[in-house]
Amino acid sequence: MSDTSSSVPQKQLPSEGLQLQPMPVINLGHLSLDPTSRSSVVDDIARACRDLGYFQVINHGISQSVMDGAIEAATDFFNLPSETKEEYASDDLQQPVRYDTSSKDSISMSRAFLKHYAHPLCDWLQYWPQQPPIYRQTASHFTLEYMTKYAVEVRGVALKLMEAILEGLGLGKEYMHVKFDEGLQLLSVNCYPKASEGDTTIGLAAHSDYGLLTILLTSCRGLEVVDRSSNSWKVVQQLPHALHVHIGDHMEVLSNGQIKTVVHRAVQNPQEERISIASIHGFALHEKVSSAKELVDEKNPPKYKESSFNDFLEHLTANLDNRKRNFLESLECKGHI
Ligand SMILES: O=C(O)CCC(=O)C(=O)O
Numbered sequence: 001m002s003d004t005s006s007s008v009p010q011k012q013l014p015s016e017g018l019q020l021q022p023m024p025v026i027n028l029g030h031l032s033l034d035p036t037s038r039s040s041v042v043d044d045i046a047r048a049c050r051d052l053g054y055f056q057v058i059n060h061g062i063s064q065s066v067m068d069g070a071i072e073a074a075t076d077f078f079n080l081p082s083e084t085k086e087e088y089a090s091d092d093l094q095q096p097v098r099y100d101t102s103s104k105d106s107i108s109m110s111r112a113f114l115k116h117y118a119h120p121l122c123d124w125l126q127y128w129p130q131q132p133p134i135y136r137q138t139a140s141h142f143t144l145e146y147m148t149k150y151a152v153e154v155r156g157v158a159l160k161l162m163e164a165i166l167e168g169l170g171l172g173k174e175y176m177h178v179k180f181d182e183g184l185q186l187l188s189v190n191c192y193p194k195a196s197e198g199d200t201t202i203g204l205a206a207h208s209d210y211g212l213l214t215i216l217l218t219s220c221r222g223l224e225v226v227d228r229s230s231n232s233w234k235v236v237q238q239l240p241h242a243l244h245v246h247i248g249d250h251m252e253v254l255s256n257g258q259i260k261t262v263v264h265r266a267v268q269n270p271q272e273e274r275i276s277i278a279s280i281h282g283f284a285l286h287e288k289v290s291s292a293k294e295l296v297d298e299k300n301p302p303k304y305k306e307s308s309f310n311d312f313l314e315h316l317t318a319n320l321d322n323r324k325r326n327f328l329e330s331l332e333c334k335g336h337i
Pocket residue numbers: 001188190204209216218222223264265266275276278
């Protein structure tokens with residue numbers, strides 16, 4: 001994720017009485033109805049991507065029990081003794097699994113997190129935590145449970161959304177199909193302690209996500225987004241059975257700036273410990289993302305240099321100690337933005 005401290009509202013501390021932001025809620029089931037219904041959903045998604053960079057989806061096909069199972073597996077992991085969790089601790093951003101609680105990256109201020117890849121599952125499952133047993137439980141080769149099942153199903157939702165977004169950009173749903181199909185999925189599983197009385201603090205500082213698309217499952221309220229029209233923080237609604245979608249940095253690059261990434265942060269919940277599971281989707285680790293040539297012409301020259309997910313990890317590693325962490329800014333073609 002990119003730190004965006006230079007471009008977000010200065011006020012870092014959560015203010016009392018922030019506005020709940022009513023946001024588009026897309027019924028994904030309508031994507032597979034008749035062509036007219038599909039094109040109306042595609043238009044709604046395109047508008048949300050262009051104007052806001054976020055929206056929520058319902059009727060996405062993942063059952064409540066699968067969503068609850070993923071939250072349960074994450075909660076049980078964070079409840080393990082510290083020594084067990086520390087086995088996965090690493091400062092090396094290239095590790096396939098990484099647990100951390102520190103704030104040295106100046107992004108994670110009051111959270112514990114576990115990050116690991118999830119696609120292709122057969123390559124990565126071996127690195128997932130063995131404790132608690134339900135975390136990577138598979139009942140058999142054909143039956144996945146808990147985090148595994150959620151990971152596979154949420155990726156299905158991401159692929160459907162990608163097709164709709166590409167259609168909305170006029171590129172067609174099959175555009176670069178193979179690269180999306182072979183693309184990467186990274187799960188960022190976060191745990192924020194309940195806020196202490198009268199002191200709601202930032203759990204995760206302002207940033208944008210670096211992939212193409214992030215789908216977030218959260219156990220309770222605490223996510224905030226920057227509303228671009230007013231350049232102010234808005235609280236994200238917590239609707240039953242909904243998933244929250246963020247446009248990532250690489251989608252802004254691919255769309256040549258037609259769609260914007262969204263700056264967001266998490267605050268601690270005053271009532272309860274909070275779990276969030278961000279499923280980040282992008283091209284494969286070393287695959288470069290550049291602006292779609294169909295969206296580049298004399299009037300719209302390429303706004304960003306090409307880059308891969310791995311380039312982002314290297315950028316982050318090189319800038320861990322200083323504030324030049326905004327990846328997207330580092331990609332800007334000078335003179336065009
Ligand atoms: O906890 C949240 O709601 C946000 C998590 C997030 O933004 C991330 O993991 O990138």
